[in-house]
Amino acid sequence: MRRWLPLLLLPLLAALVLLLPRAVVLPPAWDPSAPLDLRAPPGFLTRYKLSRMAREPGACAAAFALSGIPLHQLPPQPLREGCGIVEPVRLASELRFLPSAPVVNCPIAAAWVVFERHGLQPAALASLGQRVTGVRHLGTYNCRNVYGQEGGRRSQHATANAIDIAGFTLADGRSVGLPRDWNAPDQAGDFLRRARDAACRVFATVLGPDYNAAHRDHFHLDRGGWGTCR
């Protein structure tokens, strides 16, 4: 009998393996196939779900709809020679952007919502005791190669899959920015370093003054790079 026991258990094991995925209902934050709730704090699947959005047309707009966050969609700009915007939208934010209403690819807008809510504002409150009200940026879409090099690969900016942030305005009207405050041994410097670290939990690539001289005056945030956080 003992010799036959493993054979008898086999069908039982097979039934368990087949039925388990149907029986176990994962919470959305733990379910890789569930759409991303942009209101939820970033978890271990957030960056994966943001990457999936870029591969599945309509998934990004669906995440905004599910999250109850309005999305201003624009007509697609078909890709030509590596430049264009697949799902252009106005960046969804409660903050005042300067220049105003930047246009980005939808997954960047989705990442920004999570970053602003769960990274940027908590960083400002922790370091400076007040909220961010405005963002100064250096651009999103730009049909060019990395560092503008001829023959190089296309920049993430060539598909509006990136945004360059130069600084922030606070509720009391004060401004904090790069490069002036980056190495400052005060609350402003602390805020910028916290904001950079928080961005790394949502964006694929975050480059700032610690990366190289080309980024001394801004944070480059994108959703398509190599996973660098510096």
Ligand SMILES: [Zn+2]
């Ligand atoms: Zn950039």
